[in-house]
Amino acid sequence: MVLADPFGYREGEFRGRTCFGMTRNRNRMATLEKDGWTLEDAEARYARGDDLFWMPTRSERERLEEDLGEGLYAKLIFLIQDTTPSDRRKVKGERMWVEVLSKKGALYHGHLANEPFTKRGSAKEGMPVWFGPEHVIDLIRGDGEPASRQAEVVECETHGLSETCYVCAHLVGARGLGFHTSENPDKLRPDAWCDECETLLQEAGSWEALGDREPKISSLCGGCYDRTRELNLGSEE
Ligand SMILES: [Zn+2]
Numbered sequence: 578m579v580l581a582d583p584f585g586y587r588e589g590e591f592r593g594r595t596c597f598g599m600t601r602n603r604n605r606m607a608t609l610e611k612d613g614w615t616l617e618d619a620e621a622r623y624a625r626g627d628d629l630f631w632m633p634t635r636s637e638r639e640r641l642e643e644d645l646g647e648g649l650y651a652k653l654i655f656l657i658q659d660t661t662p663s664d665r666r667k668v669k670g671e672r673m674w675v676e677v678l679s680k681k682g683a684l685y686h687g688h689l690a691n692e693p694f695t696k697r698g699s700a701k702e703g704m705p706v707w708f709g710p711e712h713v714i715d716l717i718r719g720d721g722e723p724a725s726r727q728a729e730v731v732e733c734e735t736h737g738l739s740e741t742c743y744v745c746a747h748l749v750g751a752r753g754l755g756f757h758t759s760e761n762p763d764k765l766r767p768d769a770w771c772d773e774c775e776t777l778l779q780e781a782g783s784w785e786a787l788g789d790r791e792p793k794i795s796s797l798c799g800g801c802y803d804r805t806r807e808l809n810l811g812s813e814e
Pocket residue numbers: 745746747748770771772773774792
């Protein structure tokens with residue numbers, strides 16, 4: 578069975594930096610129903626702490642057009658319907674690079690630069706992809722290294738790539754010590770400390786005023802941070 582390619586794309590129809598898909602289908606994001614594949618809202622997944630603990634900052638993801646034309650690639654999470662007859666309902670997730678070519682309105686446009694592992698699906702290398710800032714989980718600019726290799730990113734054996742999070746050293750591997758956080762609306766996982774450190778902080782008025790008594794700080798990945806919060810919040814079991 579031959580499935581219709583998304584956006585009517587057929588091999589060999591790209592000319593330079595424009596593609597067939599751009600004229601036939603204007604600024605439309607793919608859906609599982611119509612195209613057999615779609616993009617995962619990575620921002621929502623990151624907020625849930627669901628196997629995604631690092632993304633470029635929102636402002637970076639909103640300004641990709643500033644780096645167009647210099648080997649700009651964005652990594653996105655594709656959800657691809659496996660069309661194996663016995664396997665109809667299976668949707669496979671794949672993290673793949675897209676060469677970013679233009680921006681129209683709120684959406685970016687590019688071409689898939691990887692060959693999907695899911696062979697029995699309609700996602701194909703070279704196909705047109707429309708996406709928004711919420712889909713971008715990594716970036717390559719000007720043939721350089723992925724942004725995840727340059728930014729303040731840790732690699733955890735359990736949770737993979739993650740933003741670096743900071744907590745007082747008491748909290749690491751502990752239970753029921755309390756969990757206080759700084760107010761930082763820009764950070765999903767702000768700096769955190771235990772009840773004891775909170776008491777010290779209240780007495781001194783600021784971290785700076787603590788001087789030598791300032792607690793040791795440990796860094797954690799986002800997944801380990803979530804686990805640490807879970808274990809230390811609420812009453813001891
Ligand atoms: Zn502490």
